[in-house]
Amino acid sequence: MPEISTIYKISIIAFTLFFGASGSGCPVLECWFVQEKPGHGGGFSVPMSQEKSLMFIKTEVYSEESLSALHPPADISPSRIYYVSDPAGTFCSAALNPPKGSVNKPKCEINPFMPHASMVRWASALTDSAQSPVYLQADWFSVAAQGLDEQLTLSNIMRAPSASKEPQVILSVSSKTPVVRSRLGEAVLLDCGFWVDPSSPVHGSGFSIEWRYQFRGEGRLVLAYDGKNDRFAETSETGADINITGLYETGNASLILEESQVRHSGTYICTVYLPHLLAQVAVDLEIVEPPSLSIYPSPLPLLVPGQVLVVQCEASGFAPHTLDLSWEFSGADGTSRSLGQGSVTGHRQASDGTFSQSSRLELDSGKLGLGRGGEVTCVAKHEGGTRRAAATLNVIGVSAPSIEDSMAMVAVALVLYGLIKFLSWTFSSSDSSETELKDKKEK
Numbered sequence: 001m002p003e004i005s006t007i008y009k010i011s012i013i014a015f016t017l018f019f020g021a022s023g024s025g026c027p028v029l030e031c032w033f034v035q036e037k038p039g040h041g042g043g044f045s046v047p048m049s050q051e052k053s054l055m056f057i058k059t060e061v062y063s064e065e066s067l068s069a070l071h072p073p074a075d076i077s078p079s080r081i082y083y084v085s086d087p088a089g090t091f092c093s094a095a096l097n098p099p100k101g102s103v104n105k106p107k108c109e110i111n112p113f114m115p116h117a118s119m120v121r122w123a124s125a126l127t128d129s130a131q132s133p134v135y136l137q138a139d140w141f142s143v144a145a146q147g148l149d150e151q152l153t154l155s156n157i158m159r160a161p162s163a164s165k166e167p168q169v170i171l172s173v174s175s176k177t178p179v180v181r182s183r184l185g186e187a188v189l190l191d192c193g194f195w196v197d198p199s200s201p202v203h204g205s206g207f208s209i210e211w212r213y214q215f216r217g218e219g220r221l222v223l224a225y226d227g228k229n230d231r232f233a234e235t236s237e238t239g240a241d242i243n244i245t246g247l248y249e250t251g252n253a254s255l256i257l258e259e260s261q262v263r264h265s266g267t268y269i270c271t272v273y274l275p276h277l278l279a280q281v282a283v284d285l286e287i288v289e290p291p292s293l294s295i296y297p298s299p300l301p302l303l304v305p306g307q308v309l310v311v312q313c314e315a316s317g318f319a320p321h322t323l324d325l326s327w328e329f330s331g332a333d334g335t336s337r338s339l340g341q342g343s344v345t346g347h348r349q350a351s352d353g354t355f356s357q358s359s360r361l362e363l364d365s366g367k368l369g370l371g372r373g374g375e376v377t378c379v380a381k382h383e384g385g386t387r388r389a390a391a392t393l394n395v396i397g398v399s400a401p402s403i404e405d406s407m408a409m410v411a412v413a414l415v416l417y418g419l420i421k422f423l424s425w426t427f428s429s430s431d432s433s434e435t436e437l438k439d440k441k442e443k
Contacts (some may be wrong), residue, residue, distance in 0.1 A: 026057040026089065027097035029145070033080050033109035053080040053110055055143075057091045062166055082110075082141075083166045088157060088195045090172040095147025106147050113140040113157060115276040122226040122233045123208040123273035134202045136276055138162055146178070153178040155279040159200075170197045173272045173279040183384075184289040184319070184354070188257040192270035192281060195251055208273040209242065209253045215266030223255060224270065262287050262319045262353025289354060290384035291318035295376070295391045303373070303395045309363040313342075313378035313389065316356040321347050324381040325359040331374040339368065339376075365395045 033053040035048050054076050072081045086092065096106045106121065115136045117127035121312070140160050145154040154174045160167035177191040190211075196203050202337045206228030213220050223240050224233035225247075239258040245289045247250035253272065257264055265287045270282040303309050315323060327339035349355055363370065373395040376406035380387045 017237065025097070026059065026086065026092040027106075029055040029057060029091065029108050030105060031055060031110045031143070031145075033110045035112050045269050048236055051080050052076050053082070055084050055091075055108075055110075057084045057086050059086055059089050059092065061085045061168075067425045077185050079165075081165060082160075084158065085166065085168040086156075087197060087199075088172065090154065090169060090174060090195060091145070093147060093152050093153035093154075096145055096148070096154070098148055104148055106145055108145045111142050111144075113142040115140055117276060117291050118208075118273050118278065120208075120210065120224070120273070122210065122224040123278075125226060125228045126206050126208060126273060126275045133201065133276070139164065139167070141167055142279065150179045152176055153281045153283075155281050157277050159281050162186065168197065170200050170202065170226050171195070171272065171277050173270065173281050174308060175270065175281045175283050178281075178283055180283060180285045181288050182260045182285065182428065184260060184262070184287060186260050187287065188260045188264070190255040190257070190268050190270070190283045190285060192253045192255065192283070193251050194253055194272040194279070196274065202274045202277060205275045209247070209412045210269075210271040210273070211240070211242075211255045211273070212269045213266055214269065218266075257285075260285075260287055262289075264318070287319055288384040289317060290387055291315035291323060291356075291380050293378055293380055293387050294387035295378055295389050298391060300376070300391050300393050303365055303370070303393060305364065305395065307365070307394075310360060311363060311376060311391070312358055312360050313380075314356065314358045315378075315380045315387075317350075317354045318356075318380075318382055318384065320383070321349075321355040322383065323355070323357055326379045326381075327359070327361050328377040328379055329368070329370065329374055330377065331370070332372050363393065370395055 031053045033051045037049045040315050052075070054072060056062075056070055058074075062085065063246070066253045067083060070083075072078070083089065096108075098104060098106065100142050118124060136254055139162055141158045141160070143154075143158060145152075145156075147153070152174060154172065156169050156173075157171040158167035159170050171194065173192065173194045175191045175193070180188060180190060182188045192211075194207075196207070208227055209225045211221075211222040211224070213222050220236045220237070221233070221235050222236060223242060225231075225242065225244075226233065227247075241256045241258070242254065243252060246254075253270060255268060255270070264285055266285060268283045268285060269280050270283065271278055292315070294316075296312045296314065300311065301309065313325060313327070315325060325344055328336060329339050330336045338426075339361060344359045344361040345357055347355045347357050361376075363376070365371075370393065373393045375390050377388055377390040
């Protein structure tokens with residue numbers, strides 16, 4: 001196992017290269033400062049206060065000269081203006097720095113943070129000592145930011161000397177893929193990376209990684225790694241892994257799912273633990289599989305005017321369950337029109353989590369004006385894509401027979417003609433034989 005310090009030295013270089021960090025390239029980030037209202041105890045519903053806040057960000061420590069050159073807006077309280085030192089440029093992403101005049105803004109929230117020892121098994125070794133380091137006696141903040149167009153989600157822990165407004169980023173956890181979509185059966189990578197300030201006392205003191213799944217009230221531990229003791233926690237999850245080499249070399253804590261299944265859809269939370277500190281980001285995974293379509297009966301039988309033919313379209317193997325089924329008809333003359341949705345059944349779920357649904361349509365050539373026939377198409381609209389299945393419909397016995405009808409009638413006439421000729425020849429041959437036999441007897 002590489003030396004732990006290697007991760008921090010290399011990761012700061014990787015973060016700097018990725019974000020293109022420079023003092024001039026870092027944004028002035030508008031945030032909301034959110035905290036509990038004073039004078040209220042605990043409980044399930046704690047009143048919160050919300051104030052406008054602003055962060056000036058540089059990759060180096062602010063000097064008196066650089067501070068004097070800044071002009072904060074008058075509508076924000078000076079107590080909520082922060083001058084952030086971000087050595088790795090974790091805030092300095094284009095996703096957090098929209099063009100001037102842009103209507104869309106990144107989302108940002110600042111909260112007071114209280115350092116504490118972790119209670120989970122895979123991180124408890126980080127705080128074996130019951131003593132609280134002097135280093136923790138400071139003002140701590142957590143910042144959660146979401147970039148434009150779902151390009152970035154970021155969680156930073158910052159430390160500022162008491163009563164100072166110049167915090168420095170100590171721990172940063174980020175994901176470049178806050179939303180991931182995948183087809184069934186594909187390998188999936190859920191991005192998560194972290195960086196720790198090399199000048200901080202927590203640098204080199206060990207770390208732990210946790211991936212947890214949440215969906216509609218259900219939660220489970222997917223993967224947990226104790227970096228201090230170099231061991232994984234036991235979980236019931238299969239087919240999930242992380243790249244240990246990348247974890248130590250570049251802070252790459254991305255989760256790898258070997259084969260995506262419907263049950264994998266949901267929110268995955270990547271948490272990085274340091275001694276007394278933690279930060280986490282959420283990644284949403286959606287498994288999207290379009291339906292397979294089949295039309296029954298296949299092929300469609302001939303339809304006679306006055307007869308009603310029932311056709312069914314079966315959509316199967318799709319996820320998520322939202323689906324729009326409809327029918328279309330393209331006549332022999334080239335015109336197309338909608339036949340409506342038909343009678344649509346409810347959803348049925350298979351053992352693999354995918355869904356199926358069907359639509360039943362009654363074809364009455366007299367009521368629907370199907371003419372001499374054409375092509376009946378089932379259309380399934382799904383967020384994974386639109387799928388179509390078509391079947392040929394032939395209507396016989398209508399006025400102005402089609403070429404197919406004419407050919408069929410000619411074929412029938414030829415068969416009848418051949419049958420008549422055969423019977424005529426058979427009877428003629430029989431009569432001739434009897435006459436010859438009679439003549440021989442008379443002689």
